[in-house]
Amino acid sequence: MKYQTKILIVCMFLAILLASCDGGGSSTGDEVRLVLGAYTTPREAYNEIMPKFQEYWLEETGQRVIFDASYLGSGAQSRAVIDGFEADIVALSLEADVTRIQQAGLITHDWKAGEYNGIVTTSIVSFAVRQGNPKNIQDWDDLAKTGIEVLTPNPLMSGGAMWNVLGLYGAALRGQIDGVPADDHTAAEDFLRQVLTNVSVMDQNARDSILNYERGIGDLAITYENEVLVGRNSGQKYELVIPTSTIVIENPVAVVDANVDKHGTRDVAEAFVAFLYTREAQDIFARHGLRVVNPESAAASAALYPEVEDLFTVDYFGGWDTVMVDYFGPEGIYTRVIQQVYRGE
Amino acid sequence: MNKKQMGFRKKKSLAEWLLILLVVAFLGVLIIGPIISLILGAFDNGLMPVLRSITSAGFRRSLGLTLRISILVVVIQLLLGTMIAWMLVRHNFPGKTILNGFVDVPFAVSGVVVGYMLLLLFGRTSMLFPFLDRMGWRIAFAPPGIFLATLFVCFPFMIREMVPVIENLDRQQEYAAATLGASGWTRFWRVIFPQLRSGIIYGLTLTIARTFGEFGAVLVVGGGIQGRTETATVYIFRSMEERRFIEAYSAALLLGIFSVLIVLISDWLKSSLENKKSTARLKNPK
Amino acid sequence: MNLALLRRKERRNPGAWILRLPSILFLILVVIIPVVVIFQDGLREGFDTFFYQINLPIARHAIILTLWTSTLMTIINAVMGLITAYVFVRFDFPGKRLLNAIVDLPMAIPSLVTGIMLVILYGPQQTLGVFLMERFGFRIVFASPGIVMALVFITLPFVVRTIQPVLEDLDQSQERAAATLGASPWRIFRKVVLPALVLPTLGGSLMSFSRAVGEFSAIVIVAGNIPLRTQTAAVYVFSQVEAENRLGASAVSIVLILISFSVLFIANTLHKRWGAHR
Numbered sequence: 001m002k003y004q005t006k007i008l009i010v011c012m013f014l015a016i017l018l019a020s021c022d023g024g025g026s027s028t029g030d031e032v033r034l035v036l037g038a039y040t041t042p043r044e045a046y047n048e049i050m051p052k053f054q055e056y057w058l059e060e061t062g063q064r065v066i067f068d069a070s071y072l073g074s075g076a077q078s079r080a081v082i083d084g085f086e087a088d089i090v091a092l093s094l095e096a097d098v099t100r101i102q103q104a105g106l107i108t109h110d111w112k113a114g115e116y117n118g119i120v121t122t123s124i125v126s127f128a129v130r131q132g133n134p135k136n137i138q139d140w141d142d143l144a145k146t147g148i149e150v151l152t153p154n155p156l157m158s159g160g161a162m163w164n165v166l167g168l169y170g171a172a173l174r175g176q177i178d179g180v181p182a183d184d185h186t187a188a189e190d191f192l193r194q195v196l197t198n199v200s201v202m203d204q205n206a207r208d209s210i211l212n213y214e215r216g217i218g219d220l221a222i223t224y225e226n227e228v229l230v231g232r233n234s235g236q237k238y239e240l241v242i243p244t245s246t247i248v249i250e251n252p253v254a255v256v257d258a259n260v261d262k263h264g265t266r267d268v269a270e271a272f273v274a275f276l277y278t279r280e281a282q283d284i285f286a287r288h289g290l291r292v293v294n295p296e297s298a299a300a301s302a303a304l305y306p307e308v309e310d311l312f313t314v315d316y317f318g319g320w321d322t323v324m325v326d327y328f329g330p331e332g333i334y335t336r337v338i339q340q341v342y343r344g345e
Numbered sequence: 346m347n348k349k350q351m352g353f354r355k356k357k358s359l360a361e362w363l364l365i366l367l368v369v370a371f372l373g374v375l376i377i378g379p380i381i382s383l384i385l386g387a388f389d390n391g392l393m394p395v396l397r398s399i400t401s402a403g404f405r406r407s408l409g410l411t412l413r414i415s416i417l418v419v420v421i422q423l424l425l426g427t428m429i430a431w432m433l434v435r436h437n438f439p440g441k442t443i444l445n446g447f448v449d450v451p452f453a454v455s456g457v458v459v460g461y462m463l464l465l466l467f468g469r470t471s472m473l474f475p476f477l478d479r480m481g482w483r484i485a486f487a488p489p490g491i492f493l494a495t496l497f498v499c500f501p502f503m504i505r506e507m508v509p510v511i512e513n514l515d516r517q518q519e520y521a522a523a524t525l526g527a528s529g530w531t532r533f534w535r536v537i538f539p540q541l542r543s544g545i546i547y548g549l550t551l552t553i554a555r556t557f558g559e560f561g562a563v564l565v566v567g568g569g570i571q572g573r574t575e576t577a578t579v580y581i582f583r584s585m586e587e588r589r590f591i592e593a594y595s596a597a598l599l600l601g602i603f604s605v606l607i608v609l610i611s612d613w614l615k616s617s618l619e620n621k622k623s624t625a626r627l628k629n630p631k
Numbered sequence: 632m633n634l635a636l637l638r639r640k641e642r643r644n645p646g647a648w649i650l651r652l653p654s655i656l657f658l659i660l661v662v663i664i665p666v667v668v669i670f671q672d673g674l675r676e677g678f679d680t681f682f683y684q685i686n687l688p689i690a691r692h693a694i695i696l697t698l699w700t701s702t703l704m705t706i707i708n709a710v711m712g713l714i715t716a717y718v719f720v721r722f723d724f725p726g727k728r729l730l731n732a733i734v735d736l737p738m739a740i741p742s743l744v745t746g747i748m749l750v751i752l753y754g755p756q757q758t759l760g761v762f763l764m765e766r767f768g769f770r771i772v773f774a775s776p777g778i779v780m781a782l783v784f785i786t787l788p789f790v791v792r793t794i795q796p797v798l799e800d801l802d803q804s805q806e807r808a809a810a811t812l813g814a815s816p817w818r819i820f821r822k823v824v825l826p827a828l829v830l831p832t833l834g835g836s837l838m839s840f841s842r843a844v845g846e847f848s849a850i851v852i853v854a855g856n857i858p859l860r861t862q863t864a865a866v867y868v869f870s871q872v873e874a875e876n877r878l879g880a881s882a883v884s885i886v887l888i889l890i891s892f893s894v895l896f897i898a899n900t901l902h903k904r905w906g907a908h909r
Contacts, residue, residue, distance in 0.1 A: 003542075003617045010610060014416070021409030035570070043587060068572040071583075076873040084469040085486040085568055156874055201857050204873055207586060212855055215773045216755045234588045342688060360816075361722060368718045369730065371711055375784055376733055379748035386751035429654045438651060449899070450662050453891035455845030455865045458884040461872050462665035465672055465881075497661055558741025561847035561865065565872055578743045578848065585747070585852065594751065597744045604739045 031064035032268050035259070037087030039074035039097075040207035041160070041226050042121065042251070044233075045288035046091070049281050053272055065268060073158040073205030081106065081256065088260050088269045091120065091253040091276075093160055093206070096320045098252045111254035120253040120276045121290040123226040124308060125167030127241040128213055135219050139243045140171050141178045143220070144194035151201055151218040153209040155328055160206035160249075164222040165334050166323065167247040168192060170312050176245030189337055196341045213238070224249055225305075229289025245310035251290075383601065387594035398595035406572060407580035410488070414576070415556040418495050422552050423545065426503025433504070434511040451500045459497050460565025463490055467566075486568045491576065494562035499555050503548040510544030543618050550611035557604050666888065673881030684882035689858045693867035694886060700775060700863070701843040704782035709836045711783075712790030713828065719791075720798040738788045745784055746852025749777060773855045778863065781849040786839030793835030794828055801827055830901060837898035841891045 038046060050067045057065050072080060074093035081087050082104045092098055098118070101107050112118045129137045135148060143150055153161035172191050175182025180191050200218055203209040206227055213221040214236055226249075228240045255273055260266040275281055282297035291305050292298050317323050327333045387395050398404060433445055451459075465471060467484035477484060484490045514537060522532045560578040567574030569583065577600050584593035674681055684690060719731050737745065753759055753771040763769045771777045801824065809819045847865040854861035856870060864887050871880035 003614065006614050006617060010614070014412075018409065018412050018416075021405045021412060035573075040586075066572065068570050070568055070570040072568075073873065076875075079875045080486065080568055082469060083464070083485065084467075084474070084483070085570070086483065154874070201860065203856065203858075204870055208856060211586065212773075212857060215855060216770075217773070217857065231588075358816075364714060365718055365722055365724050368711075368715045369726075371715070372730060372733060375780075375787070376736055379745070379752050379784070380736070382752035383744070383748045425654060425657055429658065432651055432654050436651065444655065444658060447658060447662055449895060450666060450892070453841060453845070453888055453895050454666065455868070455884075455887050455891070456847050457865050457869045457872070458669065458845070458887060459665070461868065461880055461884060462669045464872070465668050465877075466665060493661070497665065500662060554739055554741075558743065558848070560741070560743045561851075561869065565869065578741060581743060581747065582852070594747065597747045601740045601744045604741060604744075605736065608735070608739045 033066045035088045036069045037077050038091040039093040040071045040205045043071045048284045086259045106258040108257040116293045118252045119250045121251045121285050123224040123249045125246045126225045128221040128228045128238045131237045149200045149218045150198045151221040154202040158205045163249045171245035193337050226289040248313045387598045394591045395595040398592040407575045407577045411577040422503040430504045430507035456561025460562040463566040490566040491563050494566045499552045502551040506548035673885045684879045693864045697864040700778045705836045705840045708790045716791050716794035743848040746849035749853045777853040781853045782843045789839045790835035794831045797831045841894040
């Protein structure tokens with residue numbers, strides 16, 4: 001075959017391939033692009049919610065919504081948005097990550113005003129243990145035992161890890177841990193140090209942490225109840241252990257003003273956020289391992305989510321602003337303890 | 346003179362058979378085993394899941410992005426790569442040797458580092474950002490960033506392939522054409538270019554294969570945003586993270602097949618070029 | 632006569648700068664500036680901070696892990712690459728052509744796909760992986776053997792394809808002479824063939840080392856991203872970028888660039904001074 005003919009064939013093949021790969025990007029009629037920046041844990045839930053919203057919006061306005069979504073560790077996602085990632089909506093793991101974006105000037109409205117204070121879902125800090133619970137992990141004090149290998153993400157990168165640390169520390173301060181007197185910071189720090197010494201791997205985000213656990217590393221993973229349930233939904237065989245005392249993880253969602261104004265997507269974005277609180281969306285969250293804020297949805301899914309004996313929130317510590325300084329700041333309690341652990345190794 | 350005549354041993358000793366066996370076992374375990382596993386893994390649940398995976402919207406979008414970037418990079422490589430190679434061989438100018446050394450730099454830089462460098466240059470905290478913002482140009486976390494990253498890593502391929510080819514050009518033909526009055530352009534197109542074709546094809550093959558496979562740079566500078574900066578490789582990675590294993594394996598299999606196909610196609614193209622020449626076959630046993 | 636004329640024309644042609652300027656500009660923008668930027672960023676708080684960052688336990692471990700896995704891989708590849716090239720060139724056996732073509736596959740296959748293949752074959756959820764774990768306490772995937780294996784896979788073609796042409800062109804008269812003088816085949820190999828192959832082997836090995844040092848895709852899949860266990864330098868840079876530890880990311884990036892670049896430089900110098908084959 002002549003050389004030129006071959007080149008022609010190759011080019012045709014390429015053209016066909018390219019045409020077949022433009023999967024749904026062609027624009028016919030009115031359509032709008034919405035960019036979501038979320039943390040890693042709820043991605044399955046959002047994968048289900050987004051099509052539902054697309055249906056809803058199409059019916060309401062005749063406009064097609066196309067979603068671009070990115071899932072990273074909450075802290076990493078927050079920084080990515082500040083660094084130039086133009087998310088219209090952010091759904092993160094903790095308030096501080098949204099506040100950071102606000103302080104960078106990208107969020108200009110009071111995102112906490114509103115019925116649910118900007119919180120769309122909740123979860124609790126709990127443990128994932130091996131099938132059959134061979135090491136008999138029942139509560140926080142079991143984490144400090146010698147020979148136990150613990151997994152938890154790195155608080156400096158992952159919101160999930162911050163919740164984990166606060167859950168542990170809060171339970172200690174509240175006297176809910178055997179052998180640790182209440183309101184005793186020295187004892188609580190000691191306990192934290194013991195557990196951190198048992199941590200073998202610190203990942204970047206909650207999802208990576210549980211994935212590593214699935215790969216056979218560690219005896220238990222401190223994680224969200226949500227991550228464990230999602231993992232079990234997809235066939236993983238680990239078990240969930242809820243400690244007697246733990247913290248409520250509150251996940252905020254907010255519209256990013258700078259970006260929606262630039263893209264002209266404010267209406268859609270605000271509608272999407274509102275949609276997240278509806279019964280339909282909240283039910284989807286509940287199906288994917290998240291505790292919900294919508295009261296009817298919460299009542300309907302109560303069977304899946306047992307009550308915790310001693311539940312507290314970040315307000316116990318004085319709110320995120322205090323926590324970011326007192327615990328995770330350069331002189332913070334966690335920062336100090338982890339340095340001690342590193343040096344002790 | 347074939348190999349049997351050249352060798353002075355006709356029957357193979359035990360030692361030689363052992364060596365052959367060693368090599369076969371090594372390649373089997375190292376290369377063939379994993380490839381078979383990929384095929385088996387992808388088809389673990391039968392044919393339908395695989396077909397569904399590779400025709401899914403998510404994968405097709407990511408593949409489309411990979412292809413579009415690939416073509417753009419190839420075009421630029423073709424023009425600029427050949428130009429730079431030509432310059433390095435035929436021209437002499439101050440600073441040429443330094444430039445020559447710099448061409449190899451992308452070989453020494455890991456993918457994630459490339460992505461990070463571009464992030465430093467074009468991210469929101471960079472010096473360039475206010476200017477880019479005013480122009481409405483988004484490079485980081487957008488396709489242009491991925492394009493630049495891919496261009497960077499592919500940069501040396503074309504040049505390195507073309508330099509020896511250009512060095513070996515038959516200058517007699519060029520001068521003959523010049524004396525016969527052919528213009529510069531005619532000289533290039535009818536005398537020089539045909540000799541370059543083989544090298545160009547090979548260089549482009551390497552480039553395309555590389556663009557298909559680039560991951561680290563794309564992930565860092567693009568952010569892996571579904572639908573926007575998610576290339577085929579990033580899609581596979583995300584599928585693994587979301588525990589959608591069959592989809593990940595199917596996509597990986599397809600990407601692997603495409604890459605091998607590219608090499609085969611380039612061989613196919615080159616074969617009709619070689620048949621024209623009556624010179625000895627290329628030493629490379631491919 | 633014509634030769635000299637044309638040559639002089641080429642040198643003094645001012646129009647040549649139309650060709651040169653965009654090319655040089657392109658080179659500078661696409662290649663040089665990004666590298667300069669990263670050096671400037673990593674060193675912007677001085678050498679002390681730079682050394683502090685690369686001495687952090689996780690960073691130091693990552694760099695050391697990268698170095699020893701790449702070295703081990705290079706040794707394996709040098710030995711097996713040499714044997715493989717020799718077997719392909721000197722012996723004939725059924726299936727040789729196919730096997731020879733297979734050696735090229737790792738160069739075509741994206742390294743991410745390589746990682747996935749290894750996870751499927753040796754992962755802890757597969758029978759082979761479980762078998763290895765239970766019988767030998769040996770884990771390949773999500774452990775360092777997996778890293779070495781992935782690196783060997785990816786860079787083997789470099790070594791084999793660098794040695795093969797040299798071996799093919801080798802003048803066998805010396806070997807035949809040695810044989811008639813009574814030397815054993817092993818002796819012939821060691822004293823006649825091997826010296827000629829040292830340079831291409833070295834060149835190919837250095838190239839594969841340089842490539843291995845920067846490898847990310849395969850390792851992040853096959854070894855996970857487990858700090859202080861399977862996190863190589865490139866993966867560490869990735870994690871630091873996500874953690875916004877700019878100084879850490881830039882510092883280790885600089886180390887990586889310096890390592891790869893020096894190795895490449897050595898390989899190139901060898902190539903030029905003793906005129907290796909390709």
